[in-house]
Amino acid sequence: MNFDFTEEQEMLRESVIKLMARHAPPEAVRKWDGDRSFPEELYQAWVEAGLLRLPFPAEVGGLGGDALDLALVIYELSRVSTDLTMAFAGSIFCGLNVLRKGTDEQRAYWLPRLLDGKIKFAIGISEPDAGSDVGNIHTMAVRDGDRYIVNGQKLWTTGAGLKNSVICAYVKTDKTVHYRKGVTHILIDNDAPGVELRKLGMLGRRTVGTYEVFLRDAPVDADRVIGGEGGGWDCLMGGLQYERAVSAAGNCGGAQAVLDLAVKYAGERVQFGQPIGSFQAIGHMLADMQSELEAGKLLMWRAAWLAAQGRDALREITQAKLYTSEMYARHANMGVQIMGGYGLNEEFDMQRYFRDSRSATIAAGTSQTQRNLLANLMGMKAR
Ligand SMILES: Cc1cc2nc3c(=O)[nH]c(=O)nc-3n(C[C@H](O)[C@H](O)[C@H](O)COP(=O)(O)OP(=O)(O)OC[C@H]3O[C@@H](n4cnc5c(N)ncnc54)[C@H](O)[C@@H]3O)c2cc1C
Numbered sequence: 001m002n003f004d005f006t007e008e009q010e011m012l013r014e015s016v017i018k019l020m021a022r023h024a025p026p027e028a029v030r031k032w033d034g035d036r037s038f039p040e041e042l043y044q045a046w047v048e049a050g051l052l053r054l055p056f057p058a059e060v061g062g063l064g065g066d067a068l069d070l071a072l073v074i075y076e077l078s079r080v081s082t083d084l085t086m087a088f089a090g091s092i093f094c095g096l097n098v099l100r101k102g103t104d105e106q107r108a109y110w111l112p113r114l115l116d117g118k119i120k121f122a123i124g125i126s127e128p129d130a131g132s133d134v135g136n137i138h139t140m141a142v143r144d145g146d147r148y149i150v151n152g153q154k155l156w157t158t159g160a161g162l163k164n165s166v167i168c169a170y171v172k173t174d175k176t177v178h179y180r181k182g183v184t185h186i187l188i189d190n191d192a193p194g195v196e197l198r199k200l201g202m203l204g205r206r207t208v209g210t211y212e213v214f215l216r217d218a219p220v221d222a223d224r225v226i227g228g229e230g231g232g233w234d235c236l237m238g239g240l241q242y243e244r245a246v247s248a249a250g251n252c253g254g255a256q257a258v259l260d261l262a263v264k265y266a267g268e269r270v271q272f273g274q275p276i277g278s279f280q281a282i283g284h285m286l287a288d289m290q291s292e293l294e295a296g297k298l299l300m301w302r303a304a305w306l307a308a309q310g311r312d313a314l315r316e317i318t319q320a321k322l323y324t325s326e327m328y329a330r331h332a333n334m335g336v337q338i339m340g341g342y343g344l345n346e347e348f349d350m351q352r353y354f355r356d357s358r359s360a361t362i363a364a365g366t367s368q369t370q371r372n373l374l375a376n377l378m379g380m381k382a383r
Contacts, residue, residue: 081356
């Protein structure tokens with residue numbers, strides 16, 4: 001067993017740390033969060049550094065990296081902000097679906113645009129009545145010659161309003177069959193006719209933004225269907241597993257940032273004549289945070305490694321997503337406690353991690369649904 005990263009992976013990690021230090025210093029991240037604005041120039045810096053190309057094969061202009069490389073990048077981006085990471089991750093997850101399920105023509109059309117930063121992708125699964133119950137999608141696409149007419153509503157679509165964003169929407173094309181056969185994956189420009197967006201006021205993840213998407217008689221060319229009509233469920237499930245494996249890396253990056261902030265503060269803040277970290281109550285909190293973070297990282301790296309090997313890792317991925325998301329939210333809460341009033345003050349970063357971490361146990365599948373899945377895999381079939 002080898003727990004070391006390769007020299008190339010260490011170089012990759014160093015380059016991402018340097019890039020983020022140059023293009024996303026703490027004061028800038030604080031400002032973007034406060035303004036609820038997304039830094040397009042940072043996205044372009046990721047593009048120029050080749051980060052968007054990383055997990056794609058050379059045949060489509062990629063760098064041939066794997067899920068472990070991607071997890072490494074997402075971990076480092078997330079140490080700076082688990083919010084900013086989502087613009088990168090959402091585009092990658094959807095792009096990999098085009099790679100896996102698209103035709104040669106679709107790959108040739110969409111992937112260069114994505115890899116060159118001309119478009120971004122946003123994941124459009126959830127709807128008002130389709131949260132954990134993903135199959136309950138109501139948005140309908142009706143074939144009309146060489147296009148579809150789409151009507152319905154998407155909800156919580158992260159990054160849908162970013163510049164040149166394309167919404168990777170999951171819609172029904174047949175309501176008479178089981179949802180696994182009636183869902184279709186279709187790509188819709190965020191500024192296309194019939195598309196209206198509303199940025200939602202959310203507790204956290206305010207830079208990339210969470211959107212409501214209204215689709216009213218939106219005409220979408222049929223050649224924008226990925227995976228064939230009725231083939232959307234496969235795209236959705238394959239994409240979700242990858243998303244969960246790699247989002248665990250984001251949770252660990254966020255939790256590492258929380259721990260670093262908490263340790264620094266506990267070493268500097270003096271009360272009753274001594275640093276608060278020397279009080280056993282605070283020291284033990286930090287010791288627990290560090291131990292749990294290491295446990296979460298082991299789950300996460302193993303899940304990413306298995307995904308990189310192309311191995312079936314549903315259980316390991318689900319465990320990593322479940323454990324690290326709860327750990328990140330719990331640690332950010334403890335980080336606020338350790339910093340007292342400063343932990344809640346907008347001039348300090350802990351409150352941002354606290355707000356951003358809260359969605360970790362909800363987005364990409366709630367903790368309850370992850371536990372349902374794990375129990376099912378243990379033979380405890382839910383009704
Ligand atoms: C910040 C953020 C960003 C998001 N980004 C995206 C995105 O980009 N694209 C996208 O498509 N979606 C996105 N989502 C949506 C996310 O995937 C859903 O919020 C999530 O799947 C839960 O759905 P829901 O919010 O409707 O909650 P519900 O499904 O209504 O659940 C409410 C509560 O009931 C529990 N529950 C539901 N069913 C069961 C069950 N069978 N057993 C036990 N408990 C259950 C849940 O665990 C939860 O506690 C995002 C969400 C957030 C918060």
